[in-house]
Amino acid sequence: MGEFDLIERYFKAPARDMAQRNSAVAQGIGDDCALLQPAAGMQLAISSDMLVEGRHFFADVDPLTLGHKALAVNLSDLAACGAKPLAFTLALALPQADEAWLAPFSRGLLALAAEHNCALIGGDTTQGPLNICITVFGEVPKNQALLRNAAKVGDDIYVSGTLGDARLALEVMRGKLALSTEAFTAAKTRLETPTPRVALGMALRGIASSAIDVSDGLQGDLGHVLQQSAVGAVIDAAVVTQLLAINLIATQAIKTTINSQFTSQKQLQYALSGGDDYELAFTASVSKRQAVQAAALASNTPVTRIGQIEAEPGLRLIDAQGQTVPNIFASFDHFQ
Amino acid sequence: MGEFDLIERYFKAPARDMAQRNSAVAQGIGDDCALLQPAAGMQLAISSDMLVEGRHFFADVDPLTLGHKALAVNLSDLAACGAKPLAFTLALALPQADEAWLAPFSRGLLALAAEHNCALIGGDTTQGPLNICITVFGEVPKNQALLRNAAKVGDDIYVSGTLGDARLALEVMRGKLALSTEAFTAAKTRLETPTPRVALGMALRGIASSAIDVSDGLQGDLGHVLQQSAVGAVIDAAVVTQLLAINLIATQAIKTTINSQFTSQKQLQYALSGGDDYELAFTASVSKRQAVQAAALASNTPVTRIGQIEAEPGLRLIDAQGQTVPNIFASFDHFQ
Numbered sequence: 001m002g003e004f005d006l007i008e009r010y011f012k013a014p015a016r017d018m019a020q021r022n023s024a025v026a027q028g029i030g031d032d033c034a035l036l037q038p039a040a041g042m043q044l045a046i047s048s049d050m051l052v053e054g055r056h057f058f059a060d061v062d063p064l065t066l067g068h069k070a071l072a073v074n075l076s077d078l079a080a081c082g083a084k085p086l087a088f089t090l091a092l093a094l095p096q097a098d099e100a101w102l103a104p105f106s107r108g109l110l111a112l113a114a115e116h117n118c119a120l121i122g123g124d125t126t127q128g129p130l131n132i133c134i135t136v137f138g139e140v141p142k143n144q145a146l147l148r149n150a151a152k153v154g155d156d157i158y159v160s161g162t163l164g165d166a167r168l169a170l171e172v173m174r175g176k177l178a179l180s181t182e183a184f185t186a187a188k189t190r191l192e193t194p195t196p197r198v199a200l201g202m203a204l205r206g207i208a209s210s211a212i213d214v215s216d217g218l219q220g221d222l223g224h225v226l227q228q229s230a231v232g233a234v235i236d237a238a239v240v241t242q243l244l245a246i247n248l249i250a251t252q253a254i255k256t257t258i259n260s261q262f263t264s265q266k267q268l269q270y271a272l273s274g275g276d277d278y279e280l281a282f283t284a285s286v287s288k289r290q291a292v293q294a295a296a297l298a299s300n301t302p303v304t305r306i307g308q309i310e311a312e313p314g315l316r317l318i319d320a321q322g323q324t325v326p327n328i329f330a331s332f333d334h335f336q
Numbered sequence: 337m338g339e340f341d342l343i344e345r346y347f348k349a350p351a352r353d354m355a356q357r358n359s360a361v362a363q364g365i366g367d368d369c370a371l372l373q374p375a376a377g378m379q380l381a382i383s384s385d386m387l388v389e390g391r392h393f394f395a396d397v398d399p400l401t402l403g404h405k406a407l408a409v410n411l412s413d414l415a416a417c418g419a420k421p422l423a424f425t426l427a428l429a430l431p432q433a434d435e436a437w438l439a440p441f442s443r444g445l446l447a448l449a450a451e452h453n454c455a456l457i458g459g460d461t462t463q464g465p466l467n468i469c470i471t472v473f474g475e476v477p478k479n480q481a482l483l484r485n486a487a488k489v490g491d492d493i494y495v496s497g498t499l500g501d502a503r504l505a506l507e508v509m510r511g512k513l514a515l516s517t518e519a520f521t522a523a524k525t526r527l528e529t530p531t532p533r534v535a536l537g538m539a540l541r542g543i544a545s546s547a548i549d550v551s552d553g554l555q556g557d558l559g560h561v562l563q564q565s566a567v568g569a570v571i572d573a574a575v576v577t578q579l580l581a582i583n584l585i586a587t588q589a590i591k592t593t594i595n596s597q598f599t600s601q602k603q604l605q606y607a608l609s610g611g612d613d614y615e616l617a618f619t620a621s622v623s624k625r626q627a628v629q630a631a632a633l634a635s636n637t638p639v640t641r642i643g644q645i646e647a648e649p650g651l652r653l654i655d656a657q658g659q660t661v662p663n664i665f666a667s668f669d670h671f672q
Contacts, residue, residue, distance in 0.1 A: 026379050030564070031484050032416035032549055033381035033474070043362050044380060045369035046457065048471060050427035052464030080368035091386035091469045121382065124469075128388030133427045133460075133469035135384060138369070147367050213368055228366070 003097035007125055010106035011090070015120035018110075022119040024086045024139070034121035036087060042139040044086075047077035053130040058173070063101045065192035066132075067108030072196045073215065074136035075116060076278040079201030080213035082146040083138030085118035091135075093128035116198060146204060146211035146282065151229035155209050155283040155309040158292060160197050160301050162245040163218055164267065165190035167274025177262060183246050190245060194278035199299035204282060207291045211282035217273035219327075222281050223315060235307030237317040237325045241268045243304060268325075272317075283309055339433035343461055346442035347426070351456035354446070358455040360422045360475070370457035372423060378475040380422075383413035389466040394509070399437045401528035402468075403444030408532045409551065410472035411452060412614040415537030416549035418482040419474030421454035427471075429464035452534055482540060482547035482618065487565035491545050491619040491645040494628060496533050496637050498581035499554055500603065501526035503610025513598060519582050526581060530614035535635035537616060543627045547618035553609035555663075558617050559651060571643030573653040573661045577604045579640060604661075608653075619645055 001009070012029055019028025027035035038044050051070055053059055071088065078085050090109070094101075113120060118136070169187035171177045179187070197213075204211060210229060214221045218240065226233055244267055284292050289305075296303035310316075317325040337345070348365055355364025363371035374380050387406055389395055407424065414421050426445070430437075449456060454472070505523035507513045515523070533549075540547060546565060550557045554576065562569055580603055620628050625641075632639035646652075653661040 026478075027481065027483065032413040032547075033383045033419060033481070035417075035476070035481055036380040036382060037478070038374075038380070040376075044372040044374070044473075046372060046425060046471075046473070047369045048425040048427050048459050048469075050429055050460045050462055050464075050467070050469060052429050052462050052467075055462055055464055077368040081371075083369060089382060089384040089471055091384050091471075093386055093388050093467060123384050124386045126386055126388050126391060128386075128391055128467065129465040131386070131388075131429060131464065131467045131469075133384075133386060133467075135382075135425055135427075135471040137380075137382070140371070142362075142373070145363065145369070145371055147363065149367075211368075 001099060006097050006099055006102050010102045011120065014110050018119040019121060022117055025119050025121055028119060028121050036137060038139045041142055043142050043145065045078055045081045045083035045138040045140050045145060046135065047074055048135040049073050051132040063105035064108040067105040068112050068193045070132045070134055071109050071112045072194045073278060074134045075196035075198055076213040078136055078138035079196050079198045080146060080211050080280055081140060082144060082201045082205040083140040084202055085116040085136065085138045085198060087119045087121045088134055088136040090120060090123040091133040092125050093131040095130060144205045146208050148210055148212050148225045149228040151210040151225050151231050151283040151309050153231055153309055153311045155285055156305050157233055157235060157283050157307040157309060158303050158305050159218060159279055159281045160200055160303050161279045163243040163277050163279060164270030164274040165245040166276035167270045186245055191276060196278060197280045197301055200280055200295060200301040203295035203299045207288050207295055208282040208284045211280055214277040214279045214281050217275045218281060219272045219315060226315060232310045232312045232314045233307055234310055234316045234318055237268055238320045239304065239306050240271045243271050337435060342433050342435055342438050346438045347456065350446050354449065354455040355457060358453055361455050361457055364455060364457050372473060374475045377478055379478050379481065381414055381417045381419035381474040381476050381481060382471065383410055384471040385409050387468040399441035400444040403441040404448050404529050406468045406470055407445050407448045408530045409614060410470045411532035411534055412549040414472055414474040415532050415534045416482065416547050416616055417476060418480060418537045418541040419476040420538055421452040421472065421474045421534060423455045423457045424470055424472040426456060426459035427469040428461050429467040431466060480541045482537065482544050484546055484548050484561045485564040487546040487561050487567055487619040487645050489567055489645055489647045491621055492641050493569055493571060493619050493643040493645060494639050494641050495554060495615055495617045496536055496639050497615045499579040499613050499615060500606030500610040501581040502612035503606045522581055527612060532614060533616045533637055536631060536637040539631035539635045540618060543624050543631055544618040544620050547616055550613040550615045550617050553611045554617060555608045555651060562651060568646045568648040568650045569643055570646055570652045570654055573604055574656045575640065575642050576607045579607050
């Protein structure tokens, strides 16, 4: 099958089907531009991410999970704003048009898109070193988007789901750590098929005072909130360490295997600055504790309170006894 | 200067300035998502293009003109829909953060953006083989977008500006043709700094029955209009050949130099299927001839009538005597 036929079969044909089922799409794939019609009173939330082989994923990654992840990281940005996904564009540079890659990539991508009724409305395909650039569009009522700049002194700090597992999987794949198959599989699932917290983000409209998606590590990303809100924070190191999925789900036997080489210091490091978590970190006033619980329940998303916003700039860690823990962990930097 | 400082200086700081001057931008760069607020009654037109080194541009291209072109090809898609530019995202993979490249690239990009009040509202930067992915957003009144599927039998066919010059420059750069410096410079300007026909596209709302931007060559792109409108066309080969800029602007001496090696057959080939023209091809009913002239005048854009829509499928060429010219030219295919 030729390149045009492959693109038609695996992207354009399903894209036309999805656009027809999405009332916000006035014109889908197949013209110079797509046309979107957000509902009245809505703002359009837009985010764009570029994934490059060797930097964001390994050359031998399963294309099915890569398709999922390429969209998931963008949906996670919509989630962090409380926006409802509408549509996305896909620009793809490929070394060659290879059906054995395109078929599963498209399946992983479009399955997640269908789950969120997020229609593929356009894009580009070209030959070149593998590069995936997705731009995603969502809608959010005017003045209700969750932003980074409105955390207030005294607000609680929360994070959804689990942290550090993606980095743990990465270190095993790099040969730096060994894990049981069971523990590695759990961590690898988090690395390869992150769950964008879209329902939670929407449920937090009017409740959270600020939000961000944790993509480069909690410490670095929460740092953006602190900086833009001109506040500081204290977070509980023991609580954060417990957010590694393997600590939540593993049997005692697995935990023992892990802990022999994976010190609690390293666990804290991965949870704080591992990267690739795609969870939401957010703040909310103490008066909203019940509302946050209700939002977590309604969106079926675990949420953990990890600390508090303070006036003093900077991010401080404390242990279970309230003592300061030295913080020596930097955020993951894609350009290093 | 570090990578973050370079991105801040050359992209983020000017992006914040542009967003403040653009009332459609509710939230610019610096959060998980940008927020756009199209005016009431407007649809959002969206297009995305990916440019790859070695395929869309040479490694030694002037980054200033590359910045211009990367946005121009996207604005050209908005123009083809009659949309008014609002904003764009830029995702950039770079082998290294090199100020000598970033400074002129950003200057070329943002100068064109400023010309169209098209604000940079987000994106991504990562390390990788050079890849530029821009997604552009415009607005167009509901049901007024120019599409590809409404050309009618009897409509006139028009094209803006000039055709084939970019391909001519490319062939000279590939060593396949030799031109005088003057002629080459004129052609190279068209290759490197195409002019998106935004004002013309907006002026053609309610006048053109269909439109497309000529990026892969007139023949192939007009072919999309014919196919989607379920019609055919006849176009005048002599008129199209004359649309090479060097035929319009060159002195007799240059023309003679050119013609010694650049046969009229080759000229027709470049004009018909050279690619990289970024002109508008559009159709309009015969009753709109004066309105088309007025739109051309108002937008200060040359427009040439080149043929007519017919019921019989396919694209036919005729010479000045109305005789059929054999059509042997294929459209440029980026995947070949």
